[in-house]
Amino acid sequence: xxxxxxxxxxxxxxxxxxxxxxxxxxxxxxxxxxxxxxxxxxxxxxxxxxxxxxxxxxxxxxxxxxxxxxxxxxxxxxxxxxxxxxxxxxxxxxxxxxxxxxxxxxxxxxxxxxxxxxxxxxxxxxxxxxxxxxxxxxxxxxxxx
Amino acid sequence: xxxxxxxxxxxxxxxxxxxxxxxxxxxxxxxxxxxxxxxxxxxxxxxxxxxxxxxxxxxxxxxxxxxxxxxxxxxxxxxxxxxxxxxxxxxxxxxxxxxxxxxxxxxxxxxxxxxxxxxxxxxxxxxxxxxxxxxxxxxxxxxxxxxxxxxxxxxxxxxxxxxxxxxxxxxxxxxxxxx
Numbered sequence: 001x002x003x004x005x006x007x008x009x010x011x012x013x014x015x016x017x018x019x020x021x022x023x024x025x026x027x028x029x030x031x032x033x034x035x036x037x038x039x040x041x042x043x044x045x046x047x048x049x050x051x052x053x054x055x056x057x058x059x060x061x062x063x064x065x066x067x068x069x070x071x072x073x074x075x076x077x078x079x080x081x082x083x084x085x086x087x088x089x090x091x092x093x094x095x096x097x098x099x100x101x102x103x104x105x106x107x108x109x110x111x112x113x114x115x116x117x118x119x120x121x122x123x124x125x126x127x128x129x130x131x132x133x134x135x136x137x138x139x140x141x142x143x144x145x
Numbered sequence: 146x147x148x149x150x151x152x153x154x155x156x157x158x159x160x161x162x163x164x165x166x167x168x169x170x171x172x173x174x175x176x177x178x179x180x181x182x183x184x185x186x187x188x189x190x191x192x193x194x195x196x197x198x199x200x201x202x203x204x205x206x207x208x209x210x211x212x213x214x215x216x217x218x219x220x221x222x223x224x225x226x227x228x229x230x231x232x233x234x235x236x237x238x239x240x241x242x243x244x245x246x247x248x249x250x251x252x253x254x255x256x257x258x259x260x261x262x263x264x265x266x267x268x269x270x271x272x273x274x275x276x277x278x279x280x281x282x283x284x285x286x287x288x289x290x291x292x293x294x295x296x297x298x299x300x301x302x303x304x305x306x307x308x309x310x311x312x313x314x315x316x317x318x319x320x321x322x323x324x
Contacts, residue, residue: 027323032252034267034319047304047305
């Protein structure tokens with residue numbers, strides 16, 4: 001059982017008091033992702049792409065999975081390949097309740113290693129292509145960002 | 146003649162043969178001009194002036210932890226860089242009236258000497274008003290250079306808000322680090 005006490009309530013209330021110990025990968029999410037993507041991984045509309053629900057959608061295709069591993073926040077993070085795989089799988093399961101992560105294959109350290117170091121010239125252009133492909137086969141994230 | 150006198154005479158004559166009074170005056174002039182221009186060199190005065198005018202500022206130097214949320218040495222501020230909202234009409238974790246908390250934030254970890262535990266903290270900027278100017282506090286534990294964007298706290302985290310004017314910074318406890 002996770003010892004993580006989700007901070008969203010404290011943040012929303014503006015109190016900021018939580019004494020729960022953070023277990024990895026929840027701790028990795030807090031330290032390396034939450035600053036921008038937020039406590040509920042919803043992102044900031046128009047500014048920061050959300051991960052909740054959309055990460056699982058990207059994980060449906062090979063191009064989507066590669067995109068996720070090559071976006072700057074993931075590829076340049078201070079997480080190891082194994083940690084990045086673990087935290088992405090955790091996000092998919094924790095914030096993608098409407099599309100169970102079990103429906104897609106989890107990331108592995110080997111998959112992360114094979115993709116994260118390939119530079120992506122244009123995040124926006126790549127995202128548009130991936131989203132278009134996903135939309136043709138089912139639910140897809142928003143094109144913007 | 147005493148050997149010591151001979152030595153000084155010899156060295157003086159040697160010096161006189163190699164130099165002229167004019168060159169001595171030139172060197173003296175350069176030294177005097179240099180010493181006068183030295184204070185005009187571009188050194189960092191702003192940070193020193195800030196340190197003098199805004200106590201209890203702190204940068205780098207480790208001081209005794211404080212229990213006062215208006216003190217830069219308060220344990221929750223170990224990785225902060227900005228004006229303390231507790232000195233600006235808010236508290237250590239709430240924004241002053243008329244400002245909105247930033248939607249994105251810098252995340253740091255601080256050791257609480259009170260209970261001996263390490264906490265994960267979110268440093269959110271309060272946005273929508275001009276800089277508060279009170280209690281500037283610049284501690285940078287575990288901060289990284291700008292190329293580690295999410296680990297750099299020099300950024301105005303109000304950039305994702307509708308009103309992006311920076312006012313002050315709060316520190317929110319997210320949880321205890323895993324041991």
